Amino acid sequence: MAVSIQQLRFAYPSDTAKTVLNIPEWSVAQGESVFLHGPSGTGKSTLLNLLAGILQCREGTLEVLGHSLHTMSGRQRDRFRARHIGFVFQQFNLIPYLNVLDNVLLASYFADRASGREDALTLLQELQLDAELCRKKASELSVGQQQRVAIARALISKPEMLIVDEPTSALDTDNRDIFMQLLLELVQRHQMTLLFVSHDRSLDRGFHRSVSLQEFNQAAHAGESI
């Protein structure tokens, strides 16, 4: 199993009374690509932060790629995230003052992997980003280019799972299609597990499974009923 959740309850320390997530059981198989949707405010980002080990799960069990995140220390979770999870956000994925290549290499630095410049350049080429572009500062790129660099960075440390959070919301239709096509191709080629979050359900073509968070998060139901 890539993800296995049991009896997970989560509330932010700042507001312990409000349970954001209450998931009796949920799982994602290894190599599966899952399209996760649901309106905003239902805890999608919280779930992603838990899966990535940014937030700590204090109640229930949370296993990702065979690691029990609920028992790991902060430092262990940081290392786990660096080595096993690739991340792509909505927008502003890159450190603006570093050039494209350094942005990609930064990820392999944290993952402690021996991926060098050559690996990074090859990967960037696969994403249709040429060598000249790689020397540019991230802030000089178009949004579409930035999102592709973000994929390259997510893949450089060869993670087993890719978490992608609303990556196309800032893209126009053409760029969005290019992005989705590249992403799904790469995920398939590298046989990664993909967790793709979006509220735009028109994107769910090509995924193994499309699921709404509300289907398995009972806290969201509770929240709505009040």
Added chain:
Amino acid sequence: MFLRLAWFSLLSRKGSVLLTLLAISVSIFVLLGIEHIRQQAKSSFGNTVSGVDLIVGARTGDINLLLYSVFRLGNATNNISWSSYQNIQSQPQVAWSIPISLGDSHKGFRVMGTDRGYFEHFRYGQKRPLTLAQGKPFDKVFDVVLGAKVAEQLKYQLGDQLTLSHGMGSTSFSEHKDKPFRVVGILEGTGTPVDQTLHVSLQGIEAVHLNWQSGPHKKRKKAEALADLQQLEPESITAFMLGLKSKMAIFRLQRNINNFPKEPLLAILPGVTLTQLWEMMAAVEQSLQLVSALVLLASLLGLSAMLLTSIRERQREITIMRMLGASPLFIFILIQLEAMLITLSALAIALLSLVATTMLTGEWLAKDLGVHLSPWAPNASSILMMAAILLSAFLVSLAPAISAYSRAK
């Protein structure tokens, strides 16, 4: 990667970083510069006289006696009779003595009457004797030996003639024009008040004063005296320096001189009085240090404020790094590293300008102000100071670093 990240991050905020860098450079420059000048002043101060066991003058304050006998500052309140000098000089503990007779000047430089023992026994710095750059010590009554600065500034050469004036001031009306002196020697520079002094024999001082002041009725005495000037014996001198055969005798002789029955005398230990004098200036020195330390603190707080403001703009960046697997500690160290990079660059800029400034202005200072400022070089205290600067930079940068750390949590 750490360094690269910190470096490019700073580059991306060139404007505010550069201003902060300059502010810190200037304040480090001031702090280390003042420390350098202080040490130089202190050592050149302590170097003005050495190897002299006692300085004796008419009864006055310790510091006053030191000021006029060694620094040629101020005036003696009273003279010492020649017989007292001879009495003390002939005490069994005394190894050598240097008489000093002050009161005349030449174009603003003081004239000191003494004897040849001065060239033999006077020491400055680390017990260094006086050496002649040219010529020889005075021999005849109207011979004069110039300090290095006097010769340089007034462009005198061996064999030149000059006249003395009574009292101080470069345009004294009472010049001893009828008794010109001839330059027979020029001393090597010492960096002490010796450089600004003209040295003549005691007989020379007496000779120029023979017919002066008293008018024509003394002409007879003058005529007699001129017949055999070498035999002139001064009635009084201003002060004298003593070297003793044994250091053990210093305090006993000092007590004896202070209780001298024939006239009220004062004997001081130059080292002790130099320290007292320096301590009088300690308040000024310490307030200068305090001010420069506060200026540095202000500029470091500016650094802290600049970084703290940047943290707010860098929330996104912190999130990205966290997602890539950076620990909160990494973020903390990154901010501290940026602070250190700025402080170290500021330190480098300050040191370079300090070395350059002291090298370039050293000559000018020595020429125009008679202050010897050697080029800046690191020593134990300045290295300690630099360590303190880095530590303070670290401490004030804790605020932005902790802020970033807690945002990363």
